[in-house]
Amino acid sequence: MEAESTSQASAAPSEPQPSTERIKLNVGGKLFETTLSTIRTAGPDSLLFALSNRPANDPNPVFIDRDPEIFSVLLSLLRTNHIPSAARRFSTQELADEAAFYGIESLFRSAAAPPLFSGIDASIVKSISPASEGLPSTFSIADNGAVWIAHGGQISGYDWSLAHSGTVRTHLDEIDSICRVWPEIAAVGSESDAGLHFYDFSSSRHVGSVHWTDPSDPRIFKARVNAITASETSLFASFDCPHRENIVLEIDKERFQIVSQLGRQSGNQAKHMVPSKLTFVPATGVLVGTAVTSGAFGYSGYIRIWDPRSADVVWETNEPGAGRSSRFGDSFADVDVDVEGLSIFKLCSKSGDLGMADMRRLGDDPWVYLEEKNPSLANYGDEESNLLVHCCWGQVFVGRGGSLEVWSRVQGDGARSDGESGGKGLYRRNFVDKRSDSERGDIKKIEGGGDRLFVSREGVEGIEVWESSHSAGAVPVS
Amino acid sequence: MPPFVSSEANGGLLQGQSNIVTIDVGGQLFQTTKQTLTSAGPKTFFSRIAQASSPHYAPFIDRDPEIFSILLSLLRTGNLPSKAKSFDLQDLILESQFYGIQNLLLNSLSSPSNFEPFNLHKSLLLPLNGRDSPSTLATTSYGSVHVAHGSKITTFDWSLRRKSTILTHFTAVDSLLALSPSLAAAGATDFSGLQILDLDKGHVRETLTWENVTRSGSTVQAIGSSPEELFVSFESSRRNSNTIVVYDLHSLKPVTEIAHNEIYGADIDSAIPATKLQWVQGYNLLMAAGSHSGPSGVAGNVRLWDVRSGNVVWEMQEKVDCFADVAVSDPLSVMFKVGVNSGEAFYIDLRNLSSGGNTSNTWVCLGDKRKVTNGKKEGIGCKVETQGNQVFSTKGGDVELWSEVVMGNKKVGETVSVEGGRIFKKNLMGRVQDMGGAKITNLAFGGSRMFLTRRDQHSVEVWQSSSREL
Numbered sequence: 039m040e041a042e043s044t045s046q047a048s049a050a051p052s053e054p055q056p057s058t059e060r061i062k063l064n065v066g067g068k069l070f071e072t073t074l075s076t077i078r079t080a081g082p083d084s085l086l087f088a089l090s091n092r093p094a095n096d097p098n099p100v101f102i103d104r105d106p107e108i109f110s111v112l113l114s115l116l117r118t119n120h121i122p123s124a125a126r127r128f129s130t131q132e133l134a135d136e137a138a139f140y141g142i143e144s145l146f147r148s149a150a151a152p153p154l155f156s157g158i159d160a161s162i163v164k165s166i167s168p169a170s171e172g173l174p175s176t177f178s179i180a181d182n183g184a185v186w187i188a189h190g191g192q193i194s195g196y197d198w199s200l201a202h203s204g205t206v207r208t209h210l211d212e213i214d215s216i217c218r219v220w221p222e223i224a225a226v227g228s229e230s231d232a233g234l235h236f237y238d239f240s241s242s243r244h245v246g247s248v249h250w251t252d253p254s255d256p257r258i259f260k261a262r263v264n265a266i267t268a269s270e271t272s273l274f275a276s277f278d279c280p281h282r283e284n285i286v287l288e289i290d291k292e293r294f295q296i297v298s299q300l301g302r303q304s305g306n307q308a309k310h311m312v313p314s315k316l317t318f319v320p321a322t323g324v325l326v327g328t329a330v331t332s333g334a335f336g337y338s339g340y341i342r343i344w345d346p347r348s349a350d351v352v353w354e355t356n357e358p359g360a361g362r363s364s365r366f367g368d369s370f371a372d373v374d375v376d377v378e379g380l381s382i383f384k385l386c387s388k389s390g391d392l393g394m395a396d397m398r399r400l401g402d403d404p405w406v407y408l409e410e411k412n413p414s415l416a417n418y419g420d421e422e423s424n425l426l427v428h429c430c431w432g433q434v435f436v437g438r439g440g441s442l443e444v445w446s447r448v449q450g451d452g453a454r455s456d457g458e459s460g461g462k463g464l465y466r467r468n469f470v471d472k473r474s475d476s477e478r479g480d481i482k483k484i485e486g487g488g489d490r491l492f493v494s495r496e497g498v499e500g501i502e503v504w505e506s507s508h509s510a511g512a513v514p515v516s
Numbered sequence: 517m518p519p520f521v522s523s524e525a526n527g528g529l530l531q532g533q534s535n536i537v538t539i540d541v542g543g544q545l546f547q548t549t550k551q552t553l554t555s556a557g558p559k560t561f562f563s564r565i566a567q568a569s570s571p572h573y574a575p576f577i578d579r580d581p582e583i584f585s586i587l588l589s590l591l592r593t594g595n596l597p598s599k600a601k602s603f604d605l606q607d608l609i610l611e612s613q614f615y616g617i618q619n620l621l622l623n624s625l626s627s628p629s630n631f632e633p634f635n636l637h638k639s640l641l642l643p644l645n646g647r648d649s650p651s652t653l654a655t656t657s658y659g660s661v662h663v664a665h666g667s668k669i670t671t672f673d674w675s676l677r678r679k680s681t682i683l684t685h686f687t688a689v690d691s692l693l694a695l696s697p698s699l700a701a702a703g704a705t706d707f708s709g710l711q712i713l714d715l716d717k718g719h720v721r722e723t724l725t726w727e728n729v730t731r732s733g734s735t736v737q738a739i740g741s742s743p744e745e746l747f748v749s750f751e752s753s754r755r756n757s758n759t760i761v762v763y764d765l766h767s768l769k770p771v772t773e774i775a776h777n778e779i780y781g782a783d784i785d786s787a788i789p790a791t792k793l794q795w796v797q798g799y800n801l802l803m804a805a806g807s808h809s810g811p812s813g814v815a816g817n818v819r820l821w822d823v824r825s826g827n828v829v830w831e832m833q834e835k836v837d838c839f840a841d842v843a844v845s846d847p848l849s850v851m852f853k854v855g856v857n858s859g860e861a862f863y864i865d866l867r868n869l870s871s872g873g874n875t876s877n878t879w880v881c882l883g884d885k886r887k888v889t890n891g892k893k894e895g896i897g898c899k900v901e902t903q904g905n906q907v908f909s910t911k912g913g914d915v916e917l918w919s920e921v922v923m924g925n926k927k928v929g930e931t932v933s934v935e936g937g938r939i940f941k942k943n944l945m946g947r948v949q950d951m952g953g954a955k956i957t958n959l960a961f962g963g964s965r966m967f968l969t970r971r972d973q974h975s976v977e978v979w980q981s982s983s984r985e986l
Contacts, residue, residue: 060576062543071543073578113542114580118614122580123604158668159645159681448667448683449719466667466683469647472974509606510672510679512978513641515950 061090062099068106069099076116084141086116108136116142121149130199147198151183152505155489157433157444158468160504161511162475167500168194168205174494174501176483178216178224183488186224187501188213193224195239198488200503206242208235217266217273219291225273227263234263234275236294246294250277250287257281267316267325272297274325274346276313278305284312286327288346300349301327301342308338309356317375322397324352326382328373337369337387343400353400365389365405376429383434385427392427392436392445392465408445408465424496430486435470437481442471442493470504537566538574544581545574552592560616562591583611591617595624606677626659626674626963633906633917634943635981636966638950642672642976645681650969650976652958654694659963662700662715663976664689669700671715674963676978682718685711693739693746695765701746703736710736710748712768722768726750728757729778740793740802741765745823747802749790755779758789760804762823774826775804775819788816796820798846799866801829805842807856814838814856814893820869830869832877837888840895841909845902848920850938852900852907853879858887859894861909861918865938882918882940903961907940913953913970915945945979 061077063070080086089100102109107124111133114122125133130150137146168174171190178186184203185196191212194205210228217225222239236246250261261277264284268274273291278284282305288298303310313327325346330339342354357369370384370393380397384405395404426437434445445465470491479495486492491504535550553566565575577584586608589597600608605625612618644650648666655661660674666688670681674697690704695712699721703710709725726734726748733753740747746765751758759776763769779787790804802823807816816838820830837855844851849866860883869877881888899910907918921939944951954970961967966979 069543071540071576073576076578110580117579118610120610122607124607126604156681158683159670159679161643161645446683448685449717464685468666468668468683470645472647508678508680510676511643512676513643513975515638515641515977 061092063089063109064099064101065104065109066102066106068110070106070109070113072113072117076113079116080140080142080145086140086142104136104139108133109140112137112140112142112146115146115149119145119149121146131201134199134201150199152489153508154506155431155433155486155491155504156506157435157446157470157491160470160491160506162471162502163505163507164200164503165500166196166200166503168192172499173497174483174499175213176216177485177492177494177501178218179485179487179490179492180218180221181487183490185487185492185501186216186218188216188226193226193237193239204239204242206237206239208237209244210235215263215266215275217268219268219273225266225268225275227266227275229262229264232260232262234266234273234277234289248275248287248289248294248296250279250285250296258283261285264312264314265316265327267318269318269320269323269346272346274316274318276316276327278312282306282312284310286313286316286325286344298346298349300325300344300346301351309340311339313342315373317377319375319377319380319397321377321380323347326375330371330373332371332387336367337371339370339373341370341373341382341384343397365391365393365407371425372427374427374429374434376432376434379429379432381429383427383429385425385436387425390425390438392434394465408467410467424480424482426481426484428484428486430491431489434465435484435486435491437484437493440476440478440480440495441469441473442475442481442484444468444470537569539565539569540574540576541584542577542579542581544584546581546584546588548588548592552588556591556615556617556620562615562617579611579614583607587612587615587617587621590620590624594620596621604677605675609675609677622658622674626965628657628659628963630964630981631904631961632964632981633904633919636945636979637982638946638977639980639982640676640978642676642679642978644670644974644976647974648688649972649974650958651688652690652692653960653967653969653976654692654700655960655962655967656694656697657962658697659965660694660697661960661962661967661976662692662694663969664692664702665974669702669713669715671697672976673697680715682713682715684713685720691736691739693741695741695746701739701748703739703748705735705737705751708733708735708753710739710750724748724761724763724768724770726752726759726761728752728759730754730756737789737806738791738793738804740795742795742797742802742823745771745795747793747795747823749775749793749804749806751789755787758787760790760793760802760821772823772826774802774821774823790819792842794844796844796846796866798849803842803844803851805839807834807838818842818851818853830877832864840898841900843900843902843907845905845907847905848902848907850907850920852902852909852918854895854898854900854909854911855888856893856895856898857889858883859898859911860884860887861900861907861916861940861942863938863940880937882942897955897957899956899959901959901961903966908945908959908961908966910956910959910968912955914951915956915959915966915968916942917945918942 074090077086077090111125137143168189174187174189176188183198187194191210192207195203197203210231213226214229215227219225224237227234234248238245252258261279264276266275273289276286284305285302286300287296290297311329313329315328317326325344328341340356343352345352368386368388371387373384382395384393392408393405428435436443445467448464479498482496483494493502539546550566553562556562586600612621644665650663650665652664658674661672663670672679686704686707689702693701698716700713709723711720712722714721734750738749746763749760757778760774762771788806788808790806792805794803802821805818816834818832819828822829837857839853840856842853851864853862862879901908909916918940958969968977
């Protein structure tokens with residue numbers, strides 16, 4: 039912006055620009071005049087770029103039969119790389135469609151996207167709710183911020199601008215896990231119905247299924263899917279049979295066929311349960327699976343890391359363990375993996391503390407507990423039944439009952455980078471929400487993507503969308 | 517403003533010598549004079565346009581013509597035309613940045629010279645995300661505001677349209693001073709050292725600490741600044757020594773140390789660190805005030821320091837009805853306080869201060885004198901701030917505006933005869949519906965606006981005059 043303005047400022051007045059550099063456009067009867075360099079920022083594949091290749095010195099303006107007011111917004115976008123406030127008169131959908139007509143959709147998308155998500159400064163911007171049976175059972179967020187919500191056996195899709203893009207009815211009564219295999223293909227599983235199923239969004243139809251079978255063992259049948267995750271080439275899904283025997287299958291993303299099996303176990307103990315959460319870590323190529331149950335004696339579960347190439351368990355931990363842990367009796371209630379930062383975060387069920395383990399230095403007791411330094415916040419309240427942790431953008435989001443908090447890293451001290459207060463170890467806890475937000479219901483799922491955070495709550499229709507904004511959002515006092 | 521163009525030049529015949537400039541902005545033609553364009557300043561975009569133009573050539577600018585027409589009006593008159601209201605200020609700011617005339621826009625909208633104390637009304641709420649109430653506020657002279665809430669600092673720009681939030685090392689910031697729109701000094705009473713924070717990038721640029729004798733940490737009790745210097749009141753973490761360190765504002769190197777106290781035994785007075793620092797430009801003095809609440813009531817002191825010599829020029833011990841807050845008004849040459857017991861306002865005329873005899877100077881009560889000795893703490897938490905020729909004090913959820921009434925042909929601040937005294941009158945600010953909100957916790961002034969925060973409210977309240985409303 040700054041560089042662009044100075045270069046234009048110095049170029050425009052110093053040398054008279056030849057008229058060939060300019061282009062006149064007649065959009066829906068309104069005349070616009072701009073320079074070829076502005077038009078060409080649209081990119082070589084766009085309609086506008088094609089217009090700029092007309093013979094030079096044509097005195098007649100190019101006629102485009104479209105709405106002039108939307109065009110003036112898009113022209114401002116081309117000139118300044120910023121969407122002007124006049125755009126507020128139009129819906130995002132209208133603008134996106136018109137931008138697609140001129141071939142500048144990617145430019146519009148990057149200008150319309152919310153800024154980097156910061157948990158310490160985010161507010162709820164809207165709630166997206168499917169039209170029927172709006173209680174979401176689960177949902178999935180793509181990297182560009184597109185959303186799939188599973189609700190009552192249907193999957194509703196919303197594009198990057200959160201506009202409804204389509205709904206697919208599946209043969210399942212309830213979808214409990216969903217994963218994006220390809221941009222248009224969803225893998226879904228249900229805890230009440232067998233098999234992993236693939237649905238194509240563009241044709242709204244079932245395109246394949248994978249079932250866990252074992253010809254040598256007739257007890258393996260009707261295996262249900264508990265968790266799904268995807269790597270670059272494969273899909274990993276954990277299956278369990280009605281008699282609790284379970285396995286993780288690696289499935290080829292192209293052919294929907296089983297490639298390998300890992301971690302088959304009997305399921306007769308807490309430490310042999312089916313993994314309820316799977317995360318693939320691309321940086322190291324390992325798969326992290328976790329399982330947690332809660333009962334009268336508290337929480338128990340395990341974290342296990344497999345290397346899919348050898349199908350071996352690389353590392354595992356069980357809680358409650360044999361007393362090795364410095365926090366015996368305070369087993370985790372939820373676990374999530376920070377895929378970029380290569381850390382595992384666990385949320386302790388009794389103390390409510392957040393523990394962090396560096397995946398590069400896992401040992402017997404790798405946990406470092408993040409401290410709440412603010413005495414007024416140190417009391418986490420009563421032991422919550424509903425604890426959730428989700429890592430995204432290097433921030434750790436924690437749901438405790440209905441309240442949503444974020445642990446974010448304080449930027450190091452420039453002067454003393456490895457002093458005791460500087461360095462990378464310092465996390466601070468803050469609430470993302472207001473107290474009134476937390477009263478809407480217990481948080482069921484937190485997921486981030488496309489610089490938005492999505493939250494679903496127990497018994498609440500739709501999912502909440504949180505965004506950071508540079509806009510002050512000043513409210514006039516009447 | 518630009519001179520008028522003679523009528524012959526407007527006729528168009530004399531265009532060769534005339535100073536009329538034609539500009540083509542986004543396909544629309546504009547005509548103006550070279551003087552108007554160069555009034556933006558030398559070496560700006562417009563002055564180059566003025567040079568480049570000739571009668572036969574209209575420079576082409578590839579920008580939005582409608583916003584240009586508004587900025588041209590701004591250039592011509594120094595004020596925004598009323599039709600600018602149909603545009604978003606953010607668009608105007610971005611375009612004015614392109615043309616390099618953001619200063620004109622800023623001057624017309626948010627200059628401190630446009631401050632109209634009698635015309636302020638509650639106009640905006642700036643919401644803060646999260647659950648922390650604001651702990652302190654800092655403003656710059658052109659009206660951007662930094663708000664500390666919990667461990668975060670949120671900055672609103674001068675137009676109050678954009679904000680950014682950073683995370684700090686503090687659990688809560690207790691003192692905050694804006695050094696520039698993107699730089700602030702922050703300290704806390706439970707955190708060692710003063711941090712100079714870069715609010716754009718969110719990192720600590722520098723940490724200033726005070727090496728005390730006991731080698732314990734140094735917490736920050738107050739921050740103040742003069743045009744050249746930064747004053748920081750430190751107390752050792754063991755609370756057995758305190759000082760005011762003077763830093764050079766630009767290099768942030770310590771210059772000198774005044775008011776260094778080491779505490780031995782039960783000497784309460786020297787144990788009180790300064791909790792408010794205010795530079796008094798007209799007298800070249802630093803006002804430092806601190807108070808301490810003990811079982812026998814609140815006691816404190818107010819001192820005026822000559823920073824260069826390191827001497828106390830004037831001192832007032834506060835034993836009966838100690839101040840809840842105190843501030844100096846430079847243009848009025850007066851020091852104002854609200855008594856913590858009485859809740860009434862008091863003043864001392866700085867012009868009458870005699871350096872030797874402290875006893876001759878006493879606070880003049882502007883309210884009910886009988887309340888001075890009452891045991892209640894009616895004034896607790898009251899704030900006093902000065903801006904322009906006015907003194908603002910808070911009482912609960914209301915702001916009182918004190919102004920001097922000048923009788924006869926005396927000038928403001930002129931010494932008056934002993935029998936008369938000076939006349940200060942108060943008004944409650946705001947309309948009926950604006951009054952009686954939650955207790956005001958912070959009060960600050962910036963640009964032509966007043967900012968305040970209230971207890972348990974997650975927002976900053978902005979008061980501005982309706983003619984300057986953005």
